[in-house]
Amino acid sequence: MHGVTTDETSRRRIVFRVLGVGWDDERARVLREAMSEEVGRLYADRGHEAGSRALSIQEDSVLYTGLAVTGDGQGIGHIALRRLRSDVEIKRMYVRPGYRGVGVAGALVDAVEQFARDHGERRIVLATGDRQPEAVGLYRKAGFTPIEIYPPYVHLGKHSKAFAKLLA
Template sequence: MSGEKLVLNLEEVSFEDPRAVRLRDLLNKELLDRYATEDEPALPAAARAALDVAAEDFVANVLIVTASGHAVAHGALRLLDGEWEVKRVIVDPAARGLGAATRLMAGLEQIAAAAGARRVILQTGGQQPEAEALYRKIGYRQIPAYPPYDTAIPASVCFEKELEG
């Protein structure tokens, strides 16, 4: 980000957008680094199934991009049993601390609210304290783990945020 005037714009993109793919790959690597152990080098099958979302199930894929179009954050929305769920949130490590996550979450919330959502929900893991801190800071309230995470990943930390209509 050196030398670039920091302007953070929200851009809706296709799931296949190469910038989105790059950021989701970063997310997958980071999650594996945080959660893999010698005894469990990959996620259990039930967890993989719960986390795996088909591209066509996403109703919005969003990037936060700089003035030059460099994507620094990604997030998505899907409908899960009638609920608007925030998924695949990642900020490029080189851009952390610059407000991209806050801008991203506000954009996802605006998209959901414009579509009639009264709240959004999300799931994260207990080894992501930065994510938990962000969600609390921007008004999310912890809720019990919901399906499919309640059984597939019982240690999930889930949140909700009521949206203004």
């Protein structure tokens, strides 16, 4: 999947593509670490333990890891899809701050949805925090609808928002 977009603020042209990579890809690992640091700061007042449980992921449950890269191969965005009971779940959605708002996140969501469809999945679910309105907006725009919070995030209660999308 490819993307070319113009950043309307700076008028710079951003060329990127989304690749399927291994979970252990170094660029993917670096982006996951950056996400963990950012989310850790965002929710620091709520305690580290709850956030750590919500962000944990077993590598063997990962079905797809998508990486948005620039023309020179720099990792600028990350998304993963894992098996969660009878559904698949988006995890570790992250775009580097300098590349937000220019289509990278939408391309990552499109790539993960295409992977899920290609593999016969019927529904994608996801959970995000209440301090991430941009993420909520992205998922709603992509056709995800609110659902009840589901395990393993029930312990986060009112601080979590959950969404699902049925796939054709």
